[in-house]
Amino acid sequence: MTSPLNDPRHSATEQDKDTPYDHGPAGGWGSLKGVSRIFAEEKSSPVAVKVLAGLNKPKGVMCSSCAWAKPKDAGPVEFCENGAKATLWELDSHRAGPKFFAGHTVSDLRDWHDHDLEKAGRLTHPLRYDAGSDRYVPVSWDTAFEEIGASLNALDDPKSAVFYASGHAGLEASYLYALYARAMGHQNLPQSSNMCHETTSVNLKNVIGTPVGTCTLEDFDHCDAIFFFGQNTGTNSPRFLHVLKKAVKRGCKVVTFNPLRERGLIEFTDPQNPVQMTVGKPTQISDKYYQVRPGGDIAVLTGLIKCVLDAEAADPGKVIDHDFVREHTHGYDDTIAAVQGYTWEQIEKQSGLTRAMIQEAADIYISAKNVIGIYGMGLTQHVNGWLNLGMYVNLLLMRGNIGRLGAGISPVRGHSNVQGQRTVGIGEKSAHMPADKLKELFGIDAPTENGMNAVHACEGIIDGKVKAMVSLGGNLLRALPDRERMEALWPKLDVTVHIATKPNRSHLFPGKVSYILPCLGRTDKDMQNGVPQAISMEDTFSHIYGSIGQAEPPSEQLLSETAIVARMAKATLPANPHLRWDDWTANYDLIRDLISQTFPDDFADFNDRLHEPGGFYRGNPARDRHWKTDSGKAEFTAPTTLSALGQEPDGDKVMTLVTLRSNDQFNTTIYGFSDRLRGLKGTRMVVLINRDEMERLGLEEGQSVTLRCAVEDGNYRAVTGLKVTGYDLPAGCVAGYYPELNPLVPLGYHEKNSQTPAYKGTPVEIVI
Structure with a gap:
């Protein structure tokens, strides 16, 4: 690949101030305004107030917007902006x-x-x-x-x-x-x-014997660190933000790896907290936020594991949980040998991050007793999604972070x-x-x-x-x-x-x-x-x-x-x-x-x-360290590549496409045209790209272009009339909205084991 992988002018840890972004925190007045708009548009009746008051409470209506937990001790309000929108959308007067x-x-x-x-x-x-x-x-x-x-x-x-x-x-x-x-x-x-999450259902079953995550809501009261890979909490599961705020306030560290800087994992204002809404400061969520290249998560996880191994070598018996590895896992030695076969130069090139950045994150992981690994479709919707999950589980298994209170692997499901x-x-x-x-x-x-x-x-x-x-x-x-x-x-x-x-x-x-x-x-x-x-x-x-x-x-x-x-x-x-x-x-x-x-x-x-x-x-055997795998143990997965992409971009003009959902959307349902949490509004027909890549490709802000799929299988796929929009993204990639850009993703371009479409890693070319 000849296009730059990590342009030195682009920071992987700081916001690009010259492209659109939301200047405020997730939640707060913006969330209330979003709910109010839908409430007015739907001409909602008094029954809507009744439904919302009982939403996610015993013998009330369970929200149709996402699969986040409903707490045992319900507060006065147990819905978020997304839940209110979904509920009012269904209570339509038309x-x-x-x-x-x-x-x-x-x-x-x-x-x-x-x-x-x-x-x-x-x-x-x-x-x-x-x-x-x-x-x-x-x-x-x-x-x-x-x-x-x-x-x-x-x-x-x-x-x-x-x-x-x-x-x-x-x-x-x-x-x-x-x-x-x-x-x-x-x-x-x-x-x-x-x-979306079939990658989870198939591949978690293979490595830990269960097709679902191992955590419960209780774990977030006992974790010392939470790692996020490819999950946008602010848009996809806003009620999670209350749990994160509580964890951060008691000292839990949050580390995020994601190609986009999403506001929900940067800072949050609780719209149910009058003090924070008026005179208080937003809660900073992520201690560290790294904009990894799309498909680069395997490289990051390989680097994190290498850092754990280095720390163990410096302090033998103090970092890796050898008793757990010996009693509960299989394939450790082969996996470690494969990890050690990759160089830091390869890891930096593929991830778009420096060794120092990955070491910073590893230091937080190593210093935390209990770690929860969160992920979303940024890991599952890749050709090598199976290896994304396998490497994530590897990292957690090394320190016994599956099957105990305050730790585990936790995909965040979208649909209720x-x-x-x-x-x-x-x-x-x-x-x-x-x-x-x-x-x-x-x-x-x-x-x-x-x-x-x-x-x-x-x-x-x-x-x-x-x-x-x-x-x-x-x-x-x-x-x-x-x-x-x-x-x-x-x-x-x-x-x-x-x-x-x-x-x-x-x-x-x-x-x-x-x-x-x-x-x-x-x-x-x-x-x-x-x-x-x-x-x-x-x-x-x-x-x-x-x-x-x-x-x-x-x-x-x-x-x-x-x-x-x-x-x-x-x-x-x-x-x-x-x-x-x-x-x-x-x-x-x-x-x-x-x-x-x-x-x-x-x-x-x-x-x-x-x-x-x-x-x-209903229980989960892996939470009890009962592994329903062929070996009867949790399986380590040896890396065979550092890229989750099925096809690396080839040539100066080919980029990796990442599809997104907006703040005004639930799956294919479009509530409106305001992507407030990203600072975008007015149209969904956009192609997001960083300013350095715009300059390199000779593009101008607002220019109308076509995206063409670069997978050559005898079928021509293109989406026209997309507005070039400068945005804070890693080099070598573009982003746009799902489902508008679905025509670019070939039916046969999917995760190897589950056939989940590779919506987060399809090669495309910008055609002027």
Whole structure:
């Protein structure tokens, strides 16, 4: 590579004052203004105040915005800016009913922005696509279910159907959905995790025997240091900031490695603290903040491990926990030999950081007794994401920082129930929902061969093997890589079914038979036979919570996600006295009893513990140092490269693309056009690049350019009309917004073991 890797004019530790950034802390008045804007725009009713007052509290509504924990001792306010936006967005006073769809063809709606599509309001009636008029038209529920069942049964092979799920649906609907697929004869159950944290699910399972993080909320009261890699707390999980503030105040050190300087990990003002909001000073979060090159985390972790080894050599027996390594781990010697084979020159070049910077961070790690390792999609969405996680676990294992109070590995999940859905069976492997249990409980001979994840499903659409796509929530077509290729192929599907609360872009590429089935939202009252029903979800710390909707539904026509799944299943599957779809729809307690029977180790006495303050913990074997790996021990991972990138930029003009979510966004939902925490607003069609790289490439501020994918696989991929915007980034990379830049990421450019798209490390070229 000939482009500069670490321009000496660019600091990896100090803010570039001449490019946009937010001058204030995360939280504070900016957060309150953001909530107020959405509150005004949505014309929120008094019920919104009621819902927000009980948000994330026992027998209230559990927030749909993220998977952060709900504390046992709830305060007066238990929601953040993101949670308020998501809640008010769902409590929308606008309606997208039959009149709306009669006034717009599907082709016309394709020209609408994502924000405007959802802004049309809540869906009110079941709809069927009419190709003759190019419109969605009303249909009765009975007709919809009858025709969907008939269309699915008309498929030559049940394995040609795919059942996708976003992270929104509760555990009850998710369990029935997973059961429905397997009773039909397939395990094609991709999930939103496939686009973000599937790297975690697959690779943590390989190295420590569990597919989820090992920490709980309690650990943050006992940790001495917290290391962050590739996680933007201020935008993706703002309630975490309160926990960080508390930890910092008692002396915990925070060290951050991230290509962008994100305000939430720099400083925070608590909007619930009147003193700090008025006369107090913001809380500094990170003691050290290093802007690592995209894909350079493996190099950083290699350097940190080398520093630990040097400290051990200088003070034998005082740094590395040899007893833990000997008793609980496997592969240590081979890993250390591989680490020692890399030079500091190689590490500095790949990371974009100096040895002195990495040594500073290592000194904090070595001096801390208990360390928590936090990470987000900055580690998972890479071709070598498996090695990112393996190296991170290596660092923690060396000092026994997994399996004790105040320490552990902790991915921060985005969607509120994305982890829980996998726990109750949504996944493409038999291990996700044991076939023997399904035989015992329902007399079903479930398939045992693995099904399709999201990438495999898209490959199946390309080669014609996939004929039907059912989506339980979400906006899958917008979230996928290679979006333009996918949009062109989607209408060739025989069947598409969308269970949704609002219109979105995925609805605008209907298959030959296509339905939109409107469902209750998390905030809506779910009444079955006059009895209010609770649903449940799992947080990022493996705790389970009950949620009860508080608002009147926007239409009497709406059904719950649970009821829709059950009625679709009943219309599709042959009669089976053990599949009591009507009974389960009438009483969700019965579904939770089934979950307890299917997964007794995780969900014993489920109904009795449903509304336990702080949620009930389903346990984690690695937290107890019980390693469910092939060796029976935690696995060290020997580095085979210093780069997480699948393809290093080649040539002066090729850069590494990092995709971002804004402060005014949740996944594919766009609340507005203000990325307040980055000092950006007005448009999402931008390409961010540092000023030195702009000069090197002959670019000017505000210039309109095209980004072209530099992966050569016979397909041309480009996004035009992007505004060049100077920004504080490492050399050799550019950044822009997800999902607008998804068309640049090839379907086949993904993490090696999990097929998670490499949204944080795709090579691109700027075309003038």
